[in-house]
Amino acid sequence: MSEDKSQQDERLLELRDRIDSIDSDIARLISERANCALEVAEVKKSNGEDVLFYRPEREAQVLRRAMQRNPGPLTNEEMARLFREIMSACLALEDPLKVAYLGPEGTFTQQAALKHFGHSAVSKPLAAIDEVFREVEAGAVNYGVVPVENSTEGVVNHTLDNFMTSNLKICGEVELRIHQHLMISDVTRKDSITRIYSHAQSLAQCRKWLDSYYPNVERVAVASNAEAARRVKGEWNAAAIAGDMAAELYGLKILNEKIEDRPDNSTRFLIIGTQAVPPSGDDKTSLMVSMRNAPGALHDLLVPFQEHGIDLTRVETRPAQSGNWTYVFFIDFVGHRDSENVAAALREVGACASDMKVLGSYPRGVL
Numbered sequence: 001m002s003e004d005k006s007q008q009d010e011r012l013l014e015l016r017d018r019i020d021s022i023d024s025d026i027a028r029l030i031s032e033r034a035n036c037a038l039e040v041a042e043v044k045k046s047n048g049e050d051v052l053f054y055r056p057e058r059e060a061q062v063l064r065r066a067m068q069r070n071p072g073p074l075t076n077e078e079m080a081r082l083f084r085e086i087m088s089a090c091l092a093l094e095d096p097l098k099v100a101y102l103g104p105e106g107t108f109t110q111q112a113a114l115k116h117f118g119h120s121a122v123s124k125p126l127a128a129i130d131e132v133f134r135e136v137e138a139g140a141v142n143y144g145v146v147p148v149e150n151s152t153e154g155v156v157n158h159t160l161d162n163f164m165t166s167n168l169k170i171c172g173e174v175e176l177r178i179h180q181h182l183m184i185s186d187v188t189r190k191d192s193i194t195r196i197y198s199h200a201q202s203l204a205q206c207r208k209w210l211d212s213y214y215p216n217v218e219r220v221a222v223a224s225n226a227e228a229a230r231r232v233k234g235e236w237n238a239a240a241i242a243g244d245m246a247a248e249l250y251g252l253k254i255l256n257e258k259i260e261d262r263p264d265n266s267t268r269f270l271i272i273g274t275q276a277v278p279p280s281g282d283d284k285t286s287l288m289v290s291m292r293n294a295p296g297a298l299h300d301l302l303v304p305f306q307e308h309g310i311d312l313t314r315v316e317t318r319p320a321q322s323g324n325w326t327y328v329f330f331i332d333f334v335g336h337r338d339s340e341n342v343a344a345a346l347r348e349v350g351a352c353a354s355d356m357k358v359l360g361s362y363p364r365g366v367l
């Protein structure tokens with residue numbers, strides 16, 4: 001028995017020695033990589049006035065490669081997540097990115113910002129989508145992160161409407177699986193819950209669950225999930241629906257996990273900025289088009305995409321701000337505006353539209 005134990009101890013020591021030596025190799029290689037990134041920064045600076053340190057297309061390629069060559073046993077997503085953080089730290093040496101997101105802290109949008117830029121970016125929570133647009137336009141931050149559509153609840157109109165008056169470009173997208181939890185504070189009496197706070201979108205995503213388990217409890221829509229969590233902190237008869245980050249931030253206890261009605265519930269976020277992003281090899285383009293309200297207008301608009309073999313991923317309609325029953329279409333499709341078939345389709349759409357704006361070509365979300 002004790003013979004076994006000492007054999008086991010020996011084996012553990014051996015393995016830990018090996019891990020220590022691998023760790024020192026990893027540390028050396030990460031430092032070597034960071035020094036390369038610093039040299040890249042020098043080259044970029046010597047190239048011109050308007051230096052773009054952050055290169056979304058290059059980052060997407062690095063992440064995709066990390067997934068493709070992953071030998072296991074880690075999953076591709078875990079491997080890419082590790083590289084995401086290494087790149088984030090390397091980029092921060094060149095120029096720490098400032099990123100604004102729809103806050104407050106603890107929202108899913110913050111989670112999306114961290115997922116996209118890693119933890120070395122400096123992030124700033126703002127109270128409204130308009131403010132995120134404004135802050136990026138003013139140059140106070142480099143990029144903004146805003147939600148644009150949820151797989152259960154549909155489009156975030158506010159984000160689309162901002163593009164009608166803004167000149168910002170879409171530089172990237174992030175998709176996040178959204179898990180909603182019911183949470184309470186230390187003072188909440190589980191059997192006396194009379195009120196559940198959450199953002200309207202989250203209440204809608206959990207509607208059936210609430211109908212079954214809390215049919216008579218008042219559902220109170222507040223400005224964000226994080227705000228819902230904050231309120232619950234001091235209320236003995238209330239609960240909140242929010243995500244992991246909000247529970248952690250406000251020290252709440254999760255009573256029921258993953259209560260969203262649809263297991264594949266996910267939200268897509270956009271990265272907004274001022275930069276036109278070159279092709280990464282797997283890109284999407286977003287387009288805003290106004291059409292006269294004539295018969296067959298939408299059909300005319302869609303024909304060029306079909307003729308050039310372009311895959312549409314989303315079509316949304318919003319009333320134009322000029323009013324009088326004119327419409328603006330938001331169209332997302334696969335491909336980069338620099339590729340020949342996309343450029344040809346855009347020329348043809350431009351010819352039949354009363355107005356057209358390419359909101360951006362950007363790498364398809366990797367993680």
Ligand SMILES: C=C(O[C@@H]1C=C(C(=O)O)C=C[C@H]1O)C(=O)O
Pocket residue numbers: 036037040053054055056058059062086087088090091094
């Ligand atoms: C190093 C570069 O700059 C940044 C850092 C990157 C990295 O660490 O791999 C990749 C792209 C840029 O955001 C580069 O452009 O290659």
